[in-house]
Amino acid sequence: MKTLYAVPWIEVEYGWGDRPEGFKVFDNLDECLESSKTSSENGNYDGGYMGPERPMYYYETPDEIEGPYPCWVKSLKFKSEGKPII
Numbered sequence: 868m869k870t871l872y873a874v875p876w877i878e879v880e881y882g883w884g885d886r887p888e889g890f891k892v893f894d895n896l897d898e899c900l901e902s903s904k905t906s907s908e909n910g911n912y913d914g915g916y917m918g919p920e921r922p923m924y925y926y927e928t929p930d931e932i933e934g935p936y937p938c939w940v941k942s943l944k945f946k947s948e949g950k951p952i953i
Contacts, residue, residue, distance in 0.1 A: 868929050868930055869894065869929075869930035870927050870929065870930065871892050871893065871894055871927070871929070871930050871936070872892070872893045872894075872895075872896050872925050872926070872927060872928075873890040873891070873892045873893075873925060873926045873927075873928050873940070873943055873946065874891050874893075874899060874903045874919050874923070874924075874925045874926075875887065875889075875919070875920045875924075875926075876888040876889060876890065876891055876917070876918060876919055876920065877918070877920045878915065878916070878917045879915050879916040879917075880914060880915045881914055881915055888917070889939055889940055889941040889942070890926075890939070890942075890943060891903075891906075891919075891937050891938075891939060892928075892932050892936060892937060892938050892939070892940055893936050894930075894934065894936040895936075898937070899925055899937075899952075900925075900952055902937065903919045903923055903925070903952050904923070904952065906919055907919050907921065907923055919952070922951065923951070923952035924949035924950055924951050924952055925949070925950055925952055926946035926947050926948075926949055926950070927946070927947040927950070928944075928945055928946045928947070929945055931944060931945070
């Protein structure tokens with residue numbers, strides 16, 4: 868069974884709070900790591916942040932999510948312990 872890599876995303880509105888946005892799912896670990904780092908760097912906007920949760924981490928999950936990848940899902944049925952994205 869193939870492994871997928873899922874990164875939790877969050878939206879933060881300064882003064883209002885934050886809310887989870889779901890997971891961005893990848894089928895390639897290198898793409899997962901590079902894309903997440905870039906999204907974190909570019910996630911700030913006027914009044915908030917939209918991007919990977921910080922500190923950044925990813926989960927490994929079985930291939931039960933339909934592609935094409937990367938894709939978005941609201942929740943994961945199965946996941947490993949979080950692994951840091953450095």
